[in-house]
Amino acid sequence: MSIFRRLTGVVAPCCLLVGLTAICLSGCSKSEASSTPTGGITPQQFADGVHAVMMADRTVYATHVVTNLKKQDSPVTADEYWKDSENAIPLPAQMFRMGAELVAENPEAGFSYSLRSQWPLNEQHQPKSDFEQKALEFISEHPGDNFYGEEELGGKKYFVAVYPDRAVAEACWSCHNEHPNRGDGYPEFGQDDVMGGVLVRVPL
Numbered sequence: 001m002s003i004f005r006r007l008t009g010v011v012a013p014c015c016l017l018v019g020l021t022a023i024c025l026s027g028c029s030k031s032e033a034s035s036t037p038t039g040g041i042t043p044q045q046f047a048d049g050v051h052a053v054m055m056a057d058r059t060v061y062a063t064h065v066v067t068n069l070k071k072q073d074s075p076v077t078a079d080e081y082w083k084d085s086e087n088a089i090p091l092p093a094q095m096f097r098m099g100a101e102l103v104a105e106n107p108e109a110g111f112s113y114s115l116r117s118q119w120p121l122n123e124q125h126q127p128k129s130d131f132e133q134k135a136l137e138f139i140s141e142h143p144g145d146n147f148y149g150e151e152e153l154g155g156k157k158y159f160v161a162v163y164p165d166r167a168v169a170e171a172c173w174s175c176h177n178e179h180p181n182r183g184d185g186y187p188e189f190g191q192d193d194v195m196g197g198v199l200v201r202v203p204l
């Protein structure tokens, strides 16, 4: 397994971490990216930072939108089939995926991210390489740890961080455990289980 070797890369000064989509890595030249840090951020710090923003947004949406509507007995509910239903809004995982898709289409974003799981309800979330599979196994086998490594794709090197996505609320495991998309060997998830991971990929 390739474990993250602390890089001397400097992502700043050309990058400002001001939100999920407003992040620029594209202005960094190669030489800057391999120079000694001079107060800039490493790829790991960048990945940790954008991951914090993603998780904060998902939690705020789940708590202050989805759960709040439920508490108010609102006719509007979060529903997987929101596109074809009345009074429906997307699930937090769908919000997350749609955001990731927009970032993937944005040439200025300079990085990509996605949800992944060894047991995906949506097959788009399947691991896409041996490297991703190993990273997911690592976070399942080492609860509490993140995975950091480097992967080469199409001749380009990437820093990859994978953060565990855990069953923090009863709704997580009850919805997944009863979902019709469960494949063969789908686990019976319970409190705090690692259900998958959030993957952040940064070009080096």
Ligand code: HEC
Residues within 6 Å of the ligand: 080, 091, 093, 094, 097, 115, 116, 117, 119, 120, 121, 122, 123, 125, 165, 166, 167, 168, 169, 171, 172, 173, 175, 176, 195, 196, 197
């Ligand atoms: C109401 C049902 C529901 C709830 C509640 C729910 N999920 Fe999901 N989850 C889904 C669906 C459906 C998908 C696939 C969404 C898509 O199409 O992108 C998904 C996707 C995921 C994925 C990506 C892998 C996959 O299965 O496709 C992870 C990881 C995940 N959820 C974790 C969680 C966690 C952690 C929680 C609680 C904080 C949670 N989910 C709450 C239904 C749910």
